[in-house]
Amino acid sequence: MRPLKVFATVVLFSLLSACSWFGGEKEVAPDVPEQQLYDEALSALEADNFALAIEKLQLLEARYPFGRFSEQAQLELIYAYFRSYEPESARAAADRFIRLHPSHDNVDYAYYLKGLTAFEQDRSFFEKYLPIDVSQRDPGAALESFESFSTLLNRYPESEYAPDAQKRMQYLKNRLAAHEIHVAAYYMKREAWVAAANRGRYVVENLQETPAVPDALAIMAEAYTELGMHDLAKNSLEVLQLNYPEYEIRPFKKASATLLQTATFGLLGGVEPAEPARPIPPSDRLRAQAQQRADAEEDKNERSLFSRMTFGVFDDEETEEAK
Numbered sequence: 292m293r294p295l296k297v298f299a300t301v302v303l304f305s306l307l308s309a310c311s312w313f314g315g316e317k318e319v320a321p322d323v324p325e326q327q328l329y330d331e332a333l334s335a336l337e338a339d340n341f342a343l344a345i346e347k348l349q350l351l352e353a354r355y356p357f358g359r360f361s362e363q364a365q366l367e368l369i370y371a372y373f374r375s376y377e378p379e380s381a382r383a384a385a386d387r388f389i390r391l392h393p394s395h396d397n398v399d400y401a402y403y404l405k406g407l408t409a410f411e412q413d414r415s416f417f418e419k420y421l422p423i424d425v426s427q428r429d430p431g432a433a434l435e436s437f438e439s440f441s442t443l444l445n446r447y448p449e450s451e452y453a454p455d456a457q458k459r460m461q462y463l464k465n466r467l468a469a470h471e472i473h474v475a476a477y478y479m480k481r482e483a484w485v486a487a488a489n490r491g492r493y494v495v496e497n498l499q500e501t502p503a504v505p506d507a508l509a510i511m512a513e514a515y516t517e518l519g520m521h522d523l524a525k526n527s528l529e530v531l532q533l534n535y536p537e538y539e540i541r542p543f544k545k546a547s548a549t550l551l552q553t554a555t556f557g558l559l560g561g562v563e564p565a566e567p568a569r570p571i572p573p574s575d576r577l578r579a580q581a582q583q584r585a586d587a588e589e590d591k592n593e594r595s596l597f598s599r600m601t602f603g604v605f606d607d608e609e610t611e612e613a614k
Contacts, residue, residue, distance in 0.1 A: 322354065323354075325355045325358045325360055326360075328347055328350060328354070328360075329347075329360040329363075329364065332347035332348045332351060336370070336371060339374070341374045344367070344371045345368065345371045345375065348364045348367055348368045348371060351364045352364050352365065352368070362388075362392060362395065365387070365388045366388060366397060366400060368384050369381055369384045369385050369404045369405075372384055372408075373404055373408050373411075378408045378409070378411075378412045381405070382405055382408055385402070385404055385405035385408070386405070389401050389402065398447075399443055399446070399447040399452060400452065402439055402440075402442055402446075402447070403439075403443055403450070403455075403456060405439045406435075406436045406437075406438075406439030406440040406443065406456060406459070407436075408436075409432045409435040409436035409439065410432075410433075410440075412436075413432035413466070428470075430466065430470045433463050433467055434467065436459070436463060437460055437467065440456040440457075440459060440463070444456055444457060444460070464501050465502060465503070467498060468502070468503035468504070468507075469501075469502075469503050471490050471491075471493060471498070471503065472491075472506045472507060472510070475487045475491050475494075475506075475507070475510045475543075476506075476543050479513065479543035479544045480543070480544065482517075482544065484515075484517045484518050485514075485518065487514045487543075488510070488515060488518070490507075490510070491507040491508065491511040491514065492507070492511060494506075494507035495508060495511070504534075504535075505534075505538045508528075509531060509538070509540055509541075510543055511524070511527040512524045512527040512528040512531065513542060513544060515527060517544070
């Protein structure tokens with residue numbers, strides 16, 4: 292029994308000293324001056340080496356938590372996370388800075404970066420280049436971005452980031468309103484009239500001046516009609532016709548199947564429920580305007596060429612015909 296105890300003791304000491312036998316102690320990096328760490332982090336940011344910048348900024352904050360560059364390093368860290376496509380880390384760093392330094396001179400920058408991080412997270416890579424219907428996607432990131440920009444505008448209306456935040460908020464309002472109408476249209480097809488009417492009313496009351504408002508009014512009018520609330524339905528319809536006289540009203544609810552639909556398995560004989568209107572993307576609108584200007588310039592050049600060829604003889608006749 293005694294040899295067994297001796298053997299167990301030897302094995303135990305061997306395991307405890309295994310680290311020193313095979314790996315040795317890790318070499319501790321020498322202390323780097325605070326100024327040098329900060330300069331190296333800035334150089335990495337300027338070179339778009341965000342992984343190295345994050346490493347330097349984290350080291351700076353860990354070794355000099357109360358140094359003169361500590362607060363600025365926390366701000367730079369938010370930006371580095373944002374540029375390195377780490378949205379969760381960027382938001383966490385922004386929340387931490389806002390919590391620790393609520394009266395800092397540059398706290399508006401932290402709110403702006405937080406909103407910008409969620410804004411870019413909501414816009415996927417494919418959405419930038421493909422016509423994807425964003426109204427069907429989860430609006431969580433868009434809502435978070437809107438709230439951050441809204442806080443920035445309410446608390447710091449004179450901030451240099453306020454104008455850009457306001458423009459992005461308008462895009463986000465259209466995005467959120469389109470999602471609400473998409474959900475309301477789904478409720479209409481499922482005959483959930485109360486839920487659909489509430490979604491439409493939310494758009495009218497909270498997301499005004501968006502392209503989704505006429506759809507919201509049409510859904511309210513139809514849903515209230517189905518619920519027997521004819522006064523509310525009439526009011527919604529009057530507001531819709533007064534403010535959007537060119538809007539084409541179509542039913543959002545799912546129509547009952549006709550005999551022809553049943554015989555053709557739904558391929559013929561029915562009218563599809565109305566789909567929510569889609570706001571025209573700014574890029575498409577600018578492209579259309581540029582095309583119109585190009586066409587007008589081309590027509591102008593053609594007329595001037597004809598005028599030169601005929602020495603202006605037919606200019607008066609063309610003018611009279613145009614009138």
